[in-house]
Structure formats: structure tokens, C-alpha cells
Amino acid sequence: MSSIIELENLTKNFRKSPAVNDLSLSIPEGAVTAFLGPNGAGKTTTIKCLLNLQVPDSGQAKILGCDSRKLGPKQLQRIGYVSENQQLPSWMNVTQLLDYLRPMYPDWDREFEKKLLREFNIPLKTKLRSLSRGQRMKAALLSSLAYRPQVVVLDEPFSGLDPLVRDEFLHGLLELTEVEGWSVLISSHDIEEVQRLCDRVTILNRGHLELNESTDELLERFRKVTVNFPDSKNLPAGLPATWSDFQVSGRTIRFIDHRFHTTTLPEQIGKHFPDALTHEVQPLTLREIFVVFAKSFRLPNNPPSQS
Numbered sequence: 001m002s003s004i005i006e007l008e009n010l011t012k013n014f015r016k017s018p019a020v021n022d023l024s025l026s027i028p029e030g031a032v033t034a035f036l037g038p039n040g041a042g043k044t045t046t047i048k049c050l051l052n053l054q055v056p057d058s059g060q061a062k063i064l065g066c067d068s069r070k071l072g073p074k075q076l077q078r079i080g081y082v083s084e085n086q087q088l089p090s091w092m093n094v095t096q097l098l099d100y101l102r103p104m105y106p107d108w109d110r111e112f113e114k115k116l117l118r119e120f121n122i123p124l125k126t127k128l129r130s131l132s133r134g135q136r137m138k139a140a141l142l143s144s145l146a147y148r149p150q151v152v153v154l155d156e157p158f159s160g161l162d163p164l165v166r167d168e169f170l171h172g173l174l175e176l177t178e179v180e181g182w183s184v185l186i187s188s189h190d191i192e193e194v195q196r197l198c199d200r201v202t203i204l205n206r207g208h209l210e211l212n213e214s215t216d217e218l219l220e221r222f223r224k225v226t227v228n229f230p231d232s233k234n235l236p237a238g239l240p241a242t243w244s245d246f247q248v249s250g251r252t253i254r255f256i257d258h259r260f261h262t263t264t265l266p267e268q269i270g271k272h273f274p275d276a277l278t279h280e281v282q283p284l285t286l287r288e289i290f291v292v293f294a295k296s297f298r299l300p301n302n303p304p305s306q307s
């Protein structure tokens with residue numbers, strides 16, 4: 001699979017403090033990639049450098065094979081971008097906004113526009129400034145999708161959307177990415193929502209790349225493990241570095257295995273806990289995996305193991 005987005009040693013400082021720090025990353029074409037990270041991790045700054053809305057201090061960002069600094073109308077007509085703080089012309093209503101945008105995009109699809117309008121159910125004749133936050137987000141989404149972009153970059157797209165609209169939006173986006181083969185980069189803190197969509201997960205922390213992996217592989221390698229003992233138990237020393245988040249409670253020890261394997265885990269348990277009676281394993285959600293990472297970011301020198 002070729003890359004739709006490439007970052008090479010991208011660095012952006014604000015007052016000499018790095019928001020994005022020597023970030024190299026490749027995002028394959030045709031995938032929906034979740035772009036995750038704690039507050040201030042550098043997600044929005046990365047996206048802005050990618051779309052030439054901010055100038056990096058060093059390194060390079062490329063989208064659709066084009067250096068972001070050289071993006072012109074030809075490329076921008078193939079990129080859909082929606083951000084939480086998007087400025088829309090507030091004096092226009094939705095009909096005027098669409099009339100204004102349509103001529104700028106040769107591939108604008110009127111039928112698709114109508115379909116999205118029906119799904120999003122936005123009042124057409126109310127000025128954008130008088131729409132609710134969620135309605136404005138929907139207007140921004142609609143106007144960025146109706147020209148069938150090849151790559152869609154969404155920065156916190158769910159903010160302000162009520163649960164039903166989130167559901168409709170997710171459903172619509174899923175359908176579109178499957179049918180159209182769009183590439184999507186989606187930055188969000190709504191990880192449950194994002195898990196339903198994403199094929200890949202990228203995690204940033206303090207401007208650095210912490211993880212870039214397929215969702216299936218990630219969900220496959222993380223497990224919650226509960227080990228049961230005949231008597232109360234203390235945590236022994238020398239446990240594998242790929243285990244974390246230990247909880248000791250009476251005759252039970254719980255932990256997270258970052259490299260779960262059906263045959264390796266029983267061997268490891270036999271070695272480290274020879275007196276164990278039984279053990280159980282449970283999968284983690286993407287949100288739970290993200291929390292494991294986020295907790296580790298607060299510990300000195302203790303990042304979770306990568307694949």
C-alpha cells in the first residue's frame with residue numbers, strides 16, 4: 001500500500017518549546033487512521049503543518065505525494081478538512097455556503113450533496129452564526145465531503161455532535177470509506193467512536209510518535225490477565241517488561257499483557273507464578289489500551305512496549 005501522508009523529521013516549536021518533535025510517520029492510502037494522543041500531544045499542530053496552515057521549523061510533510069508547503073488548488077480539491085475550530089462565513093446560510101463552494105470543486109457531486117443534506121438534516125435558511133455548534137460542524141463536514149475528496153482530515157469531528165448525529169456521521173463515514181476507498185486521518189478524544197471506524201492507530205505524545213499500528217494487531221496483542229492463587233500473594237520481582245498496570249488484591253493479581261500470545265502467556269505464568277491455580281484473559285477496548293499508554297506517559301522512562 002502506498003502512503004497518502006508522509007512526515008519526515010517534522011518539527012514545530014512554539015516559543016522554543018517543541019509541539020511536534022522530529023516526527024516521522026507514514027500513513028497508508030485507503031485506511032482510516034485514528035490520530036490519538038493526550039491533550040497537547042501535537043496532533044492539531046501536525047495536521048496544520050500537513051495542510052500548510054502552519055510552517056514547520058524543520059522537516060517535511062507530504063500529502064497526496066505533494067510537499068505541504070506547495071499545496072495548490074489541484075491538491076486542495078482532493079483533500080477534505082474539518083476541524084473543531086473551523087471558521088465558516090457566519091453571515092451565510094447553508095444554501096449560500098454550498099452555492100459559494102460548489103464552483104471551486106470540479107468534482108462536486110450534487111446528488112451526494114443532497115444525500116448528505118438529507119442525512120444531516122441541517123436547516124438550510126438559517127445563518128451559520130445562528131446554527132448550533134453541532135449543526136455548524138455538520139455544515140462544515142458536508143461542505144468538505146460533497147466534492148468526494150481522496151483524503152479526509154478530521155480534527156475532533158465529533159465535538160458538539162449529539163449521540164444520534166455521531167452515530168449517523170460514523171455510519172455515513174464508514175459507508176463512504178468502504179465504498180469510495182477514501183483515506184481518512186481522524187484526530188479525536190472520542191475513542192469509542194473512533195474504534196468503530198479505524199483500521200490503524202497512531203499515538204503521539206509530546207510531539208513524538210509512540211505507536212503506529214493496525215487496529216487488529218493492537219487489539220490482538222493487548223490482554224487483561226487475572227491470575228488466581230490459593231493464598232494471598234505479593235507481587236514477585238523480575239516480571240516481564242511487557243506486563244504493566246499490576247493490581248494485587250488478596251488471592252488475585254491482575255495486569256495488562258502488551259504482547260499477548262496464547263501459548264506464551266501460560267508459559268510465562270508458569271515461570272513467574274508457579275503457585276497459580278488458574279488464570280483468565282480478557283480483551284481490551286481501544287480506549288482501555290489508550291489509557292494504558294496515557295498512564296505510562298506520566299511515568300519517567302516507562303513507555304509501554306511497541307510491537
Ligand SMILES: Nc1ncnc2c1ncn2[C@@H]1O[C@H](COP(=O)(O)OP(=O)(O)OP(=O)(O)O)[C@@H](O)[C@H]1O
Nearest residue numbers: 014015018019037038039040041042043044045046
Ligand atoms: N499557536 C500556538 N502558540 C503557542 N503554543 C501553541 C500554539 N499551538 C499549539 N501550541 C502548543 O503546542 C502543543 C501542542 O498543541 P496541539 O494543539 O498541537 O496539541 P493537540 O494534541 O492537538 O492537543 P488537544 O488534544 O488538547 O487538542 C501544546 O503544548 C500547545 O500549548
